[in-house]
Structures are given as C-alpha cells and as structure tokens.
Amino acid sequence: MGKLTSLKYSAAILILLYALTFSFSVSARPATFLQDFKVSWAYSHIKQIDGGRAIQLILDQNSGCGFASKSKYLFGRVSMKIKLVPGDSAGTVTAFYMNSDTDNVRDELDFEFLGNRSGQPYTVQTNVYVHGKGDKEQRVNLWFDPSADFHTYTILWNHHHAVFYVDAVPIRVYKNNEAKGIPFPKFQPMGVYSTLWEADDWATRGGLEKINWSKSPFYAYYKDFDIEGCAMPGPANCASNPRNWWEGANYQQLSAVEARQYRWVRMNHMIYDYCTDKSRNPVTPPECVAGI
Numbered sequence: 001m002g003k004l005t006s007l008k009y010s011a012a013i014l015i016l017l018y019a020l021t022f023s024f025s026v027s028a029r030p031a032t033f034l035q036d037f038k039v040s041w042a043y044s045h046i047k048q049i050d051g052g053r054a055i056q057l058i059l060d061q062n063s064g065c066g067f068a069s070k071s072k073y074l075f076g077r078v079s080m081k082i083k084l085v086p087g088d089s090a091g092t093v094t095a096f097y098m099n100s101d102t103d104n105v106r107d108e109l110d111f112e113f114l115g116n117r118s119g120q121p122y123t124v125q126t127n128v129y130v131h132g133k134g135d136k137e138q139r140v141n142l143w144f145d146p147s148a149d150f151h152t153y154t155i156l157w158n159h160h161h162a163v164f165y166v167d168a169v170p171i172r173v174y175k176n177n178e179a180k181g182i183p184f185p186k187f188q189p190m191g192v193y194s195t196l197w198e199a200d201d202w203a204t205r206g207g208l209e210k211i212n213w214s215k216s217p218f219y220a221y222y223k224d225f226d227i228e229g230c231a232m233p234g235p236a237n238c239a240s241n242p243r244n245w246w247e248g249a250n251y252q253q254l255s256a257v258e259a260r261q262y263r264w265v266r267m268n269h270m271i272y273d274y275c276t277d278k279s280r281n282p283v284t285p286p287e288c289v290a291g292i
C-alpha cells in the first residue's frame with residue numbers, strides 16, 4: 001500500500017469509527033416520555049408534545065400534576081431537560097427526584113425548584129434522605145433564568161457518591177462515607193419522579209410570597225428523558241457490576257474542573273446550607289465535615 005493510500009485508509013477508518021460512536025450515542029436517546037415514564041397524578045394536567053418526546057406540566061387552581069418512572073433503579077444516572085415556569089412563579093414548586101418509596105426507611109435524592117416573583121432568582125433546593133433520615137437541605141440560587149430555556153438537570157448515583165448537576169456543574173455532592181460510619185443509600189432501588197404543585201405556604205421567601213392565581217395556568221416543559229441504570233427487578237448482579245459506566249474511574253469523584261465549579265457555586269450562589277445552620281444543628285453533622 002502506498003503512503004497516500006494508507007493515509008486515506010486510516011482516515012476512512014477514523015470516520016467510520018466516529019460515525020459508529022456518534023450514531024450509537026444518538027440512537028440510545030432521547031427516549032419518548034412513555035418509554036420510561038407514566039403519569040402518576042392528574043392525566044388532564046400533563047400533555048405530550050413533539051410526538052411524545054416532550055411534555056408540558058400544568059398547574060392551575062384545580063390541580064398540579066406528576067409523573068413517575070415505570071421502573072426503579074439501583075445506581076445509574078438520570079437526566080432530563082427542564083424549562084421551568086416563567087415570569088411570576090412565586091409559590092410554585094417543580095420537583096425532580098429519586099425515591100425508594102419505602103415510607104419511614106426511604107432513600108431519596110431531591111431537586112426542588114422554588115419559583116419566585118418576576119425578576120427574582122429561582123432557588124434550587126436539594127435534599128438527601130438515607131434510610132428515612134432527611135433534614136439535609138441546601139439551597140442555591142440559579143445563576144441564569146431557568147425559564148428562558150431548557151437546562152439539563154442530572155442525578156448521578158453510584159457506589160462512591162450521589163451528585164446533583166445543573167447542566168455540567170455539580171451543585172451538590174453526597175459522598176459515600178460509610179467507612180466513617182455515615183449511612184449511604186445503596187440497598188434500595190429508587191424510582192424517578194417529577195411533580196409541579198403549589199406550596200406557597202413555604203416555597204418563596206419562606207411563605208411570604210403567595211402564588212398569584214390570576215397568572216395561572218402555570219407551565220413547565222420537559223424533554224430529553226434519559227435514564228441509564230440497573231432497572232429492578234433485573235439481573236441480580238447488575239448493580240454491583242464495576243463495569244457499569246457510571247461506576248467508572250471518571251465518575252468516582254469530581255474532576256478537577258468539576259471541583260472548581262462546585263467551589264464556585266458554593267462560594268457565589270449558595271444561600272442556605274443545613275451544615276452551617278447552628279440553630280438546627282448545634283453539632284455539625286458528620287457528613288458535612290467528611291469532605292467531597
């Protein structure tokens with residue numbers, strides 16, 4: 001083979017490899033809403049759009065609404081793009097969370113988006129429940145208007161930590177510190193849930209700002225549903241398989257870039273941390289001093 005021919009040959013192989021990789025990652029998602037989810041509350045208030053690839057959630061004086069994954073998962077990554085209620089969204093709460101649904105021993109990983117008056121920042125509250133124990137709220141004011149466009153919200157959950165991402169930026173890390181005697185959710189599969197409802201008794205400025213019903217109905221939009229994880233019931237050894245990509249070396253701790261972004265969020269956008277709330281926690285909870 002001449003030098004030029006072999007160059008052309010390698011280029012062709014590269015292009016082919018690229019095309020294969022690209023087509024696989026594209027064809028795996030986006031899934032339609034009904035592929036992985038079902039309406040769990042108020043059919044009349046969830047509309048499928050774009051051929052089922054996106055949905056609209058509706059909140060009015062009659063009802064909020066909610067949806068849930070058909071399966072539960074033990075470890076994995078779930079993400080979706082959400083466009084939150086625009087304008088005067090005070091008193092509305094949009095939640096996106098994983099929950100084991102096991103009452104007083106439940107595990108839960110929570111994103112809650114707290115609406116605000118027009119022009120005031122949306123707040124994201126995160127919480128973590130392990131074996132029925134929650135009370136780990138943190139709040140971050142978003143550094144962009146989450147109702148102007150879709151943004152990606154992700155929960156990564158593996159044996160090493162649970163990480164909450166806004167786009168690619170980690171805003172919360174709950175590390176597996178079992179070695180220090182701190183409980184970590186790892187036995188109970190969790191479903192994926194989302195709801196839009198009214199909570200003006202606490203959501204905005206601690207309940208001072210009430211919902212303005214003359215602005216209703218309120219709409220939130222979702223698309224690009226993506227769940228990759230071990231569905232339960234399923235193959236018994238799936239969840240413990242170290243070859244699952246979400247258990248891989250790159251996902252076991254924050255990268256240097258992510259760690260820097262995480263510090264930036266905490267320094268510039270965090271408005272509440274249960275770790276430093278001395279009236280609630282005179283003794284700093286152990287997971288707060290265990291580091292990321």
Ligand SMILES: *[C@@H]1O[C@H](CO)[C@@H](O)[C@H](O)[C@H]1NC(C)=O
Binds near residue numbers: 114120122
């Ligand atoms: C709403 O806006 C106020 C005023 O800027 C701010 O203090 C608060 O953190 C924002 N979020 C909520 C949920 O009240």
Ligand SMILES: *[C@@H]1O[C@H](CO)[C@@H](O)[C@H](O)[C@H]1NC(C)=O
Binds near residue numbers: 214215
């Ligand atoms: C509620 O919305 C209506 C209609 O936009 C407006 O006229 C009114 O001032 C709003 N009320 C409050 C308390 O913001």
